[in-house]
Amino acid sequence: MHDVDRLFREYHATLVRYLTRRLGDRDWAEDVAQETFVRALRQEQIVNERAWLFTVANNLVRDDARRDARRRTRLTLLLEEEREMAVEPEPMSLERAQDAAMARRAMEALAERDRLALLMREEGLDYHEIAEALGLSVGSVGTTLARARRRLVEQYEALQQQMEHRRDHAAS
Amino acid sequence: MQHLDDGTIHAWIDGALHADRAREVDAHLAECESCASAVAEARGLIAAASRILSTLDVVPDRVMPEPRAAAPERATSARSTSWPLRAARIAAVIAIGVIGATVWTRIERPMQHDEQLTQSMEHPMQRVGEAVGATVGKIARDTVAASANTSAPATHEPAPAARESAPATHEPSPAAQPRLPAHLAPRTDASPRLVTTEFRMTPDAHMVRRRVYEVRPGVRITLEDVRPSRAYTEFPAEPVARRAEARTLAPQAASADALGAGATPTMPRAAAAPGAPAATTPAVDSTAARLAHPGINTIQWTDSAGTRFTLSGPLSVEALEALKARLP
Numbered sequence: 001m002h003d004v005d006r007l008f009r010e011y012h013a014t015l016v017r018y019l020t021r022r023l024g025d026r027d028w029a030e031d032v033a034q035e036t037f038v039r040a041l042r043q044e045q046i047v048n049e050r051a052w053l054f055t056v057a058n059n060l061v062r063d064d065a066r067r068d069a070r071r072r073t074r075l076t077l078l079l080e081e082e083r084e085m086a087v088e089p090e091p092m093s094l095e096r097a098q099d100a101a102m103a104r105r106a107m108e109a110l111a112e113r114d115r116l117a118l119l120m121r122e123e124g125l126d127y128h129e130i131a132e133a134l135g136l137s138v139g140s141v142g143t144t145l146a147r148a149r150r151r152l153v154e155q156y157e158a159l160q161q162q163m164e165h166r167r168d169h170a171a172s
Numbered sequence: 173m174q175h176l177d178d179g180t181i182h183a184w185i186d187g188a189l190h191a192d193r194a195r196e197v198d199a200h201l202a203e204c205e206s207c208a209s210a211v212a213e214a215r216g217l218i219a220a221a222s223r224i225l226s227t228l229d230v231v232p233d234r235v236m237p238e239p240r241a242a243a244p245e246r247a248t249s250a251r252s253t254s255w256p257l258r259a260a261r262i263a264a265v266i267a268i269g270v271i272g273a274t275v276w277t278r279i280e281r282p283m284q285h286d287e288q289l290t291q292s293m294e295h296p297m298q299r300v301g302e303a304v305g306a307t308v309g310k311i312a313r314d315t316v317a318a319s320a321n322t323s324a325p326a327t328h329e330p331a332p333a334a335r336e337s338a339p340a341t342h343e344p345s346p347a348a349q350p351r352l353p354a355h356l357a358p359r360t361d362a363s364p365r366l367v368t369t370e371f372r373m374t375p376d377a378h379m380v381r382r383r384v385y386e387v388r389p390g391v392r393i394t395l396e397d398v399r400p401s402r403a404y405t406e407f408p409a410e411p412v413a414r415r416a417e418a419r420t421l422a423p424q425a426a427s428a429d430a431l432g433a434g435a436t437p438t439m440p441r442a443a444a445a446p447g448a449p450a451a452t453t454p455a456v457d458s459t460a461a462r463l464a465h466p467g468i469n470t471i472q473w474t475d476s477a478g479t480r481f482t483l484s485g486p487l488s489v490e491a492l493e494a495l496k497a498r499l500p
Contacts, residue, residue: 012371021228030371034379099227106224122225127188142188143179146214149221150178156224 114148393485
């Protein structure tokens with residue numbers, strides 16, 4: 001049996017942030033994180049806890065993605081309904097909203113493996129952990145990250161330029 | 173030695189190379205300008221990628237669990253500014269506008285009378301200076317008074333300069349609020365606002381999510397839910413019909429602790445709907461616990477997905493039932 005409190009305390013926040021960045025949906029991220037910890041607690045022994053948690057979380061997200069579209073739509077509707085009912089949105093400037101939208105679009109331009117490697121690295125996973133979670137060789141993680149970072153930044157800058165161009169066009 | 177490839181450079185920056193390999197890279201970088209500039213570029217990419225990814229943390233309606241626990245509180249206090257205080261601020265803005273107009277008028281007017289130009293320029297400016305001083309002092313007093321006593325209407329006379337424009341904003345009595353256009357009215361009966369979200373794990377491997385909502389300033393309720401594994405994948409096709417079982421229970425100490433010191437056990441504006449289920453015989457009735465936390469009520473229910481909810485706060489059971497419908 002693991003030390004429940006320690007495992008949760010050490011990895012919950014980072015796992016939720018990773019999943020939120022990846023999925024763009026905090027509720028979904030929290031649910032996946034919950035299930036990940038439940039599975040961890042049922043596991044007799046985990047050698048590398050962080051890599052294990054991220055691997056399970058990735059698998060759970062993949063499983064979710066395979067579920068039928070109707071159920072997914074239903075869930076989305078429920079989440080939207082819940083948000084409308086319960087929470088006054090945090091004030092978010094137009095600029096920040098645009099940044100977030102551009103970042104999301106730039107991220108989506110990456111291959112999935114590159115994207116996940118980058119997000120996990122941002123959460124502090126080392127190359128061995130990323131390799132384990134994604135089934136890569138350790139030697140290829142550097143190349144994967146280099147490609148992911150370059151493409152992300154290039155895509156983001158291209159989107160920024162497009163937006164500025166549109167703005168200039170609208171102003172003239 | 174060949175030039176370094178991107179993967180090696182990123183691995184070197186990330187500290188992921190074996191010591192031997194890292195030493196080789198160090199030696200090469202000391203000699204190769206081309207690779208040194210590639211390292212500089214890679215550092216820029218890493219920083220830029222981090223910054224881009226951090227913008228994805230902006231999710232409009234939830235609070236990150238741990239990193240900045242204080243931030244939501246600060247946002248809450250900003251949003252829950254009392255109506256009288258906001259009225260005083262609006263009055264201040266209007267008063268400053270009026271003062272500005274007065275300054276302009278009094279400077280303009282002497283310019284039209286050349287024979288009085290010199291003395292008029294001195295005189296009005298002096299008067300304007302006095303008016304500004306008096307009005308600013310007045311606004312400060314009003315603001316302090318309004319924030320000190322949020323329920324009493326402000327009784328101060330508006331400053332002379334602001335008299336014509338500002339009086340309406342100096343009468344912030346609650347009775348006057350419904351006359352405001354709907355989009356300007358303070359949201360005293362708005363949906364409860366999420367203040368904090370916490371998670372904990374029970375020894376039997378269930379995750380408990382505990383959310384604190386503010387019903388209105390000073391009145392907070394706590395909603396705990398214990399979700400079964402993968403509850404969200406089991407939503408039925410029809411809207412969730414919640415199976416309610418309203419019971420007055422001994423409040424949990426943890427829930428009571430979350431309540432603000434200024435919490436008042438009064439009904440929210442949106443009182444219990446006529447059809448709301450009434451409290452039934454208490455399933456658990458711990459007199460000692462209730463005496464320890466008088467006025468704290470708790471209701472529990474389970475939704476069709478199997479999630480167990482516990483809602484507690486300094487409100488009547490009927491009020492909690494009414495609020496339940498407005499909570500996730």
